Amino acid sequence: MDKGALALLVNGGTENWSSSRWQARFEEVCPDRRVVLLPNGALDPAEVHYAAVWKPKPGELAAFKKLRVIFNLGAGVDALMADRSLPDVPLVRVAVGDLTDRMTEYVVLHVLMHHRQEPYLRESQRARRWAPKVQWAAGALTVGVMGLGTLGAASAQALRALGFRVVGWSRSEKQIEGIACFHGMDGLDAFLRQSNILVCLLPLTPQTRHILNRDLFTRLNRDSPLRAPVIINAGRGGLQNEPDILRALDDGTLGAASLDVYETEPLPTDSPFWSHPKVVLTPHNAADTDADEISKYVAQQLARFEAGGALENVVDRTRGY
Secondary structure, three states: OOOOEEEEEEOOOOHHHOHHHHHHHHHHHOOOOOEEEOOOOOOOHHHEEEEEEEOOOOOOOOOOOOOOEEEEOOOOOHHHHOOOOOOOOOEEOOOOHHHHHHHHHHHHHHHHHHHOOHHHHHHHHHOOOOOOOOOOOHHHOEEEEEOOOHHHHHHHHHHHHOOOEEEEEEOOOOOEOOEEEEEHHHHHHHHHHHOOEEEEOOOOOOOOOOOEOHHHHHOOOOOOOOOOOEEEEOOOHHHEOHHHHHHHHHHOOOOEEEEOOOOOOOOOOOOHHHOOOOEEEOOOOOOOOOHHHHHHHHHHHHHHHHOOOOOOOEOOOOOOO
16 A cells, blocks of 8 residues: 555644644654645645544545545544544544543542542631541542543543442443443433542533533432532533533532533633632643654554554544544
8 A cells, every 4th residue: 555645733722732743753653654734735635645633623634535544633533523524534533541541640630639628628728727627438439430431441440449439331331340330321310329429531422412411410429428429521521511510519519520621622711610619620631642652553553554454443433432
């Protein structure tokens, strides 16, 4: 199979999504292939056989009629799936150990933060108040993990190893040793009724959009030392109904929220989330994509594909992930 150019199309806008950074990494791991940073007015679209992208604008890939594979540089593919002009070629999503480890770190960090009452302790520090509260054991809480793919399964297992009771839910049936797994809409209520801390790592699809809403919050378990349940969303911003989250925090339906993703990113400066006392906010960096690991992953996939092998982690476009 003839080698073709690899086009890079990165619309990040932040330091970790610097186009030049990604180009340098791909040129290093693909020394025998032309790596082109888009947009490039001098480029013949027919030269491009592969594209590595992050949040391309609708229509930006339509001109490349010789595309063979599209590699998404992050975990979420919803931005790509929304583009009706996207070429009908295999779409490969990221699945590397580095990404999984980073997400597990984030989930464990934020579960522990709420479990160990860190928001209260930091407020006490600012007030110069020495007033520790009773601290319960990890086993007093049940953490529910929504989404049991690679990221969710690893997070669930890490939490179980720390002593938390852990349950999981996914759209299709999954089995994880030592973890009670529920699936489908028929299993959702039983899963929620056990969850004191809800971790959401679902992909964004038409079926999961705004799944984090008031109706769901009212079904979470309130019988724990936390008193009111906590949500942690490190999946996609479109999973959450943000007005519902704010109302639930204000009226006590939810006790706290850790949010890494938002419907509008960057988060507008006038968003109530910035200053809400019950919100721990992070700027979509729960599992920052590492340019070194991802570029190697794409290069390995390219070599295997051009040698006649199968691509890994190809998105099922009918499911959206």
